[in-house]
Every structure is written in structure tokens, then in C-alpha cells.
Amino acid sequence: MKDIVHKQLYSTLRSQVLSSNGKYLFVVSNHFDIATFAVEKIASCIESITNDDISNPISIYKCKEKVFSLAFNRDFLIVGSSGSVNGYQISDSGAILKQSWSIQLNVNIESYEVSEVNDLWVDSENDRIYAACGESSIYVCSLEDGFVIKNRPTYGKWIGSASINNEWVATGGGPSLALYHVRNRQPFQIFDFPKEIHVTGFVEDNLLVGGESNILCQYSFKGDVMSEIETSGPCVLSVVWQTAPFRKFLTACGASNKIDVSTNFKYKDTTLNFYSKNS
Amino acid sequence: MVGETKKRSKNASTSSSTPQTPVKLIKEEVFSNAIEFEEKEESKFNRDQFKTCFTELNKLIQEVSDLKSKNTEEAKKKIVEKRIQGSLIIVKLKKLNRLDKIRLANRRELLAKEKLNVDSNRLKLQNLIYEADHLKKEINKCISFKSEDEDIKLVSMEEFLKIAPEESRTPEILEDKHALRMARLEFELQQRKEYAKQCKELEKEKEEVAEKIVALKDNLDSLLPNLQNVCKATRPIQKILNMPFEIEWEIQKIVRLLPQPLYMAYTKLLAYSEVIDNNLSVSVDGNEDEALQLENERKQGKDEKELDENEDSENEAEENDFEESDNRRKVQRRQSRIESQNQKRQKLFAHHPLSVQFQLKSKKRKETLSVTLNYLPDMSIVTVQGKFNLDNAQSVAAGDIMTPDRILSGLYEGDYGMESPSPHTSYQLQNVQLNPKDLSKLLDEKMLGKPYKWAQRLCGISVTSKLNIDESFKLCDETVPQLIRQMHKRVSARMKLYHQIQSLEIGKITISGNVRISSILQQFVSLSFAEYSVIPCTKRFIESEIVGANDLFYRAVVTRGSAKLECYIAVRDNFPIFALQLSYDNKYNAENSSHIREIEGFVNGIKCDSVDNVLSLQLQRAMTSLDIFLETESFQHQDGEFHQEKNFSCSFRGRGRSRPYQPKVVGCTTSFKHIGY
Secondary structure: OOHHHHHHHHOOEEEEEEOOOOOEEEEEEOOOEEEEEEHHHHHHHHHHOOOOOOOOOOEEEEOOOOOOEEEEEOOEEEEEOEOEEEEEEEOOOOOEEEEEEEEEOOOOOOOOOOOEEEEEEEEOOOOEEEEEEOOOEEEEEEOOOOOEEEEEEOOOOOEEEEEEOOOEEEEEEOOOOEEEEOOOOOEEEEOOOOOOEEEEEEEOOEEEEEEOOOEEEEEOOOOOEEEEEEOOOOOEEEEEEEOOOOOOEEEEEEOOOEEEEEOOOOOOOEEEEOOOOOO | OHHHHHHHHHHHHHHOOOOOOOHHHHHHHHHHHHHHHHHHHHHHOOOHHHHHHHHHHHHHHHHHHHHHHHOOHHHHHHHHHHHHHHHHHHHHHHHHHHHHHHHHHHHHHHHHHHHHHHHHHHHHHHHHHHHHHHHHHHHHHHHOOOOHHHHOOOOOHHHHHHHOOHHHHOHHHHHOHHHHHHHHHHHHHHHHHHHHHHHHHHHHHHHHHHHHHHHHHHHHHOHHHHHHHHHHHHHHHHHHHOOOHHHHHHHHHHHHOOOHHHHHHHHHHHHHHHHOOOOEEEEEEEOHHHHHHHHHHHHHOOHHHHHHHHHHHHHHHHHHOOOOOHHHHHHHHHHHHHHHHHHHHHHHHOOOOEEEEEEEEOOOOOOEEEEEEEEEOOOOEEEEEEEEEOOOOOOHHHHHHHOHHHHHOOOOOOOOOOOOOOOOHHHHHHHOOOOHHHHHHHHHHOOOOEOOHHHHHHOOOOOOOOOOHHHHHHHHHHHHHHHHHHHHHHHHHHHHHHHHHHHHHOOOOOOOOOOOOOOEEEEEEEEOHHHHHOOHHHHHHHHOOOOOOOOEEEEEEEEEOOEEEEEEEEEEOOEEEEEEEEEOOOEEEOOOOHHHHHHHHHHHOOOOOOOOOHHHHHHHHHHHHHHHHHHHHHHHHOOOOOOOOOEEOOOOEOOOOEOOOEEEEEOOEEEEEOOOO
16 A cells, blocks of 8 residues: 555544644644644635635654654644653744754653653643653653653553643543532533543533544533534544634544644534645 | 903903914913913902992992982983992902902812821821830830740859859949849859759669669579578478577568557567566467458558448449338348448457467466457557466455456556547447447457557557657557566466465465464455445545455455454555454444554555565454454453453553554564554
């Protein structure tokens, strides 16, 4: 089978992130390519219903190391690799320029395999990043000096995703999605999302859930389904959204070559292709 | 008048003092004198004299009347006197009248004379005008005169100035246009004479050479029988030395009768087989006599015309036959139309009596792929029959691979030989009321094979444009090596596939590497495209045109416990593509499960460039992946149906919770890793 055909059929898009100015969307595939999409153009095309070809990325950067997760802080694209977290410089036009820093996580050297960074969370107030690793541990690193501050191993049933706002915590994974109140630490509501959960989030006043299903769901806190977005692939691994500067903009990706875009958080507007025949 | 003469005579007698002459003489003289005198008088004549005479007379009459009224004696005397005076005036009037007459006569005479003069002058004038016109015409004629020399092509002025002799281009001549022209003409004449002379000489030489050639030809002709004799004499030696020259000559003779496209393919393939590929052999098949006849007909260029004429005369004869009943005639005509239609169809599908055949032996020299190229002159396309010879064909599912249709189908992408490569064909078929879509069926009926595009290229026929011979040769040249390579590749790939399917059919799977596979291959059968296309998990391959109706299809069923994995396999371009469907607690495929999608991607992602058993390896991947999927799934749900038998360190990795499908050999054990981690 031709390589490009295989990529189109079987690529998995593991993670995505929006740049802090909201202009660019970065998506990483299981072949460790990072594609950049221009959010502004896509949003304006959806708005004006033009036939411009916006479905392909404006550039694709081939990473030398493995990439599992993406985050963004100030001008840096932060890349979760295996055993390290790296920062890349981004040009004004959204192109990835070069690696500018790298933090090595002191993972268990005796382990059979070097564990990968599955998720990154940036605490921009304190300039810290939280890296969730495959060996079920979370590393907290300071962006100022690059030292690993804490290492907290946890064990147990896997949790695919957790989200928090001022009052509520939502978690899900192998177990069903549950909403907890921060103060009393009791489950407030358990949701009936049928499959494993990879993504949760508070979008406007609803709870967004995605997982091993081709449906991206939004529930009210009471447990009613508010909207269902059908995705291109059988599984959703990453959802990012923003409400400014260009308008509402939400993208979902997962076990597919395609990225689904919604500008109203209710239904799918268009799809983008990571690999296309002429790339 | 009498009075007049009297008076004249009186006058003469009084005026002349000459003695009296005899009367006659005198009379003549008197006349002439009188005439002379009167002519003299005439010159003095004045019209006013009449006036004065009349006034005088009037006056006298008045006086007389006055006197009469007085009626006196004296008056009577005076009247007499006056009467005399009046008579005298009347006489005078008379004379004046005569003078007037003379004068009139004179003037008339003078006028007539003048008129005559004027007439003659006018005549002269007209003569002159006429002459002038004539001269003008002559001048015009001269001016518009065209000399023949204008038609003569002269050497150009520059050349003339360069090469003409010195005396014909002196400055005087060059200044005078006419002289220059004359000089150039003269020069031209000289030159032409010279050339004529040269021409004659050359012709003479030519004749001589021709004579020589004839002589040499005679010589040569007499040589042939001698050479034939020599040939005959050497036959025993040829046999002994195993050098069959004469057979080769015979082949050459047939080869010359091949139509151009086949000839091209033959020569190129032959050259390729002799120089590069020993496993390739080329030959020409077919009826030599027919080909010879066709060639002769073609040379005379009459075949087509004659056919047309025959048809026409038949039609005419039929039309003249009025006595037949209407119905019968109609039936007959319809029949004849059908017949002529059939004839036309047959002509369209008629192939050249000779065909080119080439055999491709596989590297192990057990199997041969033989390919026959037929040329259809009317459609100007080349059709191909393929045949694959196996030593022992017994497998059912595998048998499909080697059918003539399959072995050459899709040798190049999209080239299945289902439609004609020539854009003309569809119109030609419509002309004889045939559906262009049935072309491959019709060709099959006539045992002509399929019009693959590569065959046209091999024979130097371009699908899109007409090529000249050089371009055709180039096209053919480019095609041959690549085509033969492609065919070798196809044959070896198909052989590998054949052997694999043969063993898979009886449930035998060769496991490479040190892996224990717990799932079992239950079934391996071939499928039709219709059967393949109804399966939901194959939809995306058909939709994205990765798989098409011309590919080969199989179904493999792998089971382990309650789980059943169905593999729908399509083989295109030597590469099998798997579509998986897992029946476990539910039905899963790549559309609804990211895990099946990952397994399918792993199975289809195999790199197969130098591997003999792609299909087996893929099936092995599918089986081990099934094992691992079930074992990890079982581990997750802790239901314990499937125990972990494979060696892997962790079950799930990453956001998508991938399973470790990728085998990794460390020492003598195989452990499994996650793909892409």
C-alpha cells in the first residue's frame, strides 16, 4: 500500500493546541508530524461560505523526536515527547522554526520503555507545566529554570481526562464520567456516556465529553444531552476550543486523518485533512 | 431684250470708231464688248442708284400729275418733256436691273468657287485628323508593346555586376537602361547555352551509368542460381554444425509480412530477448499464405474498392427485380441488410492472420507466461491474450489468480482492458449497431483477448495522437524493458500469492518468528466483487477507489474462543489489502472502533518490497493482533476468557489506550511493543 494512502486511512491525530493569540491550530499525528492550520482563514471561510480550499494545513513540520502531546505558552509550542518536554519557537506566520529548549524528566531508567508524555497542562501564572506520563505519574516543571519540581506517582484505574472550574470537577476514563462539587467532594451527577472517555471540558455552561465513540457529546450539569457532534473517526482524542478572537471555534480530532471543526459548538461545519494526496 | 441688243448695237456703233465689219463678226464683238462693258459698269454698280432713280421717277410722276391738274398748254408741253425724262429713267432702271442680275450671277459663281475651295480644304483637314489618329494609335501600340524578354528570368543585378564580362558592363551601358537590358539578355543567353551544353553532357553520362547498371544487374541475376546451389550444398554442414541459417531466413520472411505495429513489437522484443533477457522468447504465429495474399492485395490497393463495388452491384440487381412481390422483397432486403451488417461487423473484428507471441519464463523456469498480440487493422488496436502454464493447478481459490484474464489485468494502474484505448472505436461500433460497452465481451467471443493500453504502447501506437515511425519506435523502445520487468514482477508476485493461497486454503499458515499464535485460521476462500462489496467494512476502500471490481478478493476467518475475526482481502497490483471485522460482544470494524482501525493499519502497513509471503505475514499480523487485543481486553475487564500468552510489558499506552501489536525479537523471545511509542 502506498505510504500516503496508508497515512490517509490510518493516521491518528493525538493532540492539538491553539496558539495563545488564537490564530493558529497545531495538530500532531502518530507519525510525529505537526501540522499548522490558519484559524482565521478557516473561520472566515465558514462564515462566508466560500469555496476556498482551506481543508489542508498551511505547513507540516516533521519532528525528529516522538511527539505525544502539545501545549502552548506565550510564543512557544510545547511538545510532550518520550521522557522530555521540548519548546519550539513559532514564527509570526505560524511556522515551527526550531527547538529552543528541552526539559528532561527523570523517568525510571530501569523501566523497559521510556514513558511518554500523554498530556501537558500549562499554569501560565506561575510559569509551570504539568506533564502527565505513561507510567502513571505527573511531573511539574518550572519554565523559568527547567527543573522538575515535583514527581507524583499515582496508581489505580485509569482516568482519561479531568477538568476543573471554580466549583466543579469532572473526571472520566474507564469509569463513567462523573461530576463532583469541589467543596463537598461528593459525586453530584454521573453521566451515561456509553464508552471510554478521553476528553472532558466545560464549554460555556455545559460539560463536553469525547471518547471511544464517534459522537462528541455536551451535557447539562443535570445530565441532559444538549448537543451531539458526529466526528469523522471512531474515537476522539483531543478537543480544543476558543470563543475569541475570531468567533467560537472548536476542533476535535482522534483516530482519523480528519479534524472536525464547529463554530457554534452545536454541529459540525467542516473537516480539515491532515495528510492529503499531494502532500 | 431685243431693244436692249438694239441699244447695245447703237452704243457700240457710237462708241467705236472702227470701221464696220460684217454683221456676224460685229455681233460677236458687240456681245463681248457689251459684256466687257457691263462687267465694268457692274463694278461701279451701287444699290443706291435704284433709290435715286425711284425718287426721281416719283418726283416726275408727281410733277406730271400736278401739271395734269392744271391742264394748261404749257403744262401739256411740260408733260411731254417730263414723259421723256421719265422714260429715260425707266431705261436707266432697266439697265440697273440687268447689272444687278449680272452681278448676282457673278457672285453666285464666286460663291460656288469658294464653296468648292472650302470643301476641298475640309477634306484635307479630315484626312489630316485621321492621319493624326492613326499615328497616335501607332504610338500607343509602341508604348504598350511587350517584349518576350520580360518573361525571361535573368540573373539578379548584383550577380550580373559580379560575373558578367567586363565589356558588357561599361559605365555607358550601365547608364543606358536599354543597353543594360540588352547586355543582360545577351549574358543570359550565353549562360543558358552553356547550361544546356552541360545538361546534355550529364544526360549522356546518366545513360552510360544506366547501361552499366543493367549490365551489373544481369550479372547479379545470374548469380542467384549459383548461390542457391551453394546453399543446397551446405545443408548437411548446417545440420552438423547446428547453425540453422535457412530457418532464420524463413522466419525473417514471415516477419516481413507482419503489420507495422506487430513488426515493431516483434523486433524490439526480439532484440531485448537476445541482449538482455534470456527468459524471454519471441515468435510469429499464424497463416503465412493468408498474410502473403493480404500483403499482395494491399500492394495492389484494390481490396477495399472491389468490395464496395460488389456490394453496389448486388444492391442494384435487387432493386431491378420488380417482379417479386413487395413483401418478399422487403424480407429479402432486410436479410441482405443484416448480412451486410454482419459482414461489416466481421470486417471490423477481423484480425491480421499473423500474430506475435512471446513467452516469459519465470526465474525458476518452471512456469511460463505466454502472451499473444493480435492486430485488428480496421480498429487499429492491438489485443492481448495471456496464458499461464503451471505444472500442477489444483487449488480452487488460487486458480483464479492464473486465469488469462487476471494474469495481465491491471498490469499498470487502471489498465484493465475493458474499454478500447482508441477514441475511434466507440464510433466504429456504433456504426454497425453495436454497443461500445460490449467491446470486451465481443473480443472474448472472437478469442482475441483484451485491448490493454500497454499493448498499444508496445506496438508503438499512441492512444491520443498519430505518431510517425520514429516516434512509434521511440514509444516502443521505452515500453519494452519496463513492460518486461513489470511482467516478471507480476508473474513472480502471482506465483508467490498462488503458493501462499494454496497453503492457506488448506488451513496451513507458515509462522515466521518465535511466536505462539492462539487464534486459528478457520477458512480461506475466494470471493466475487459483489460478495466483497456488500460487507460494511470494505465500503471505505471501494469509495476511495483503492479497491475495484477488477481485483482479486478473498475471505479469511480467524477465531479464538468466542471471538471471530473476518478478513476481507483485496489484491490489487500485487499487494493484498485487508478489511477487518471483529465479532466479539458486538461487531467492530475500522469505522466504529479505533482499536480495529489500529490493527487494520498495522496489517496493511507491512512493507513488502523484498518479501515472498506478504499475504501470510499480513495474516500472521492479523492473528497475533487479535490475540493481543483479546488478551488485553480480557485483562481490562478481568473476565478471564483469554489469558495473557504473549510477552508484553504494559497493556495500554497513550491517550488512545493503544495495545502492543508490534512484535520485537530480543534474543530468542518475541515481545510486543506499542506501535509508534
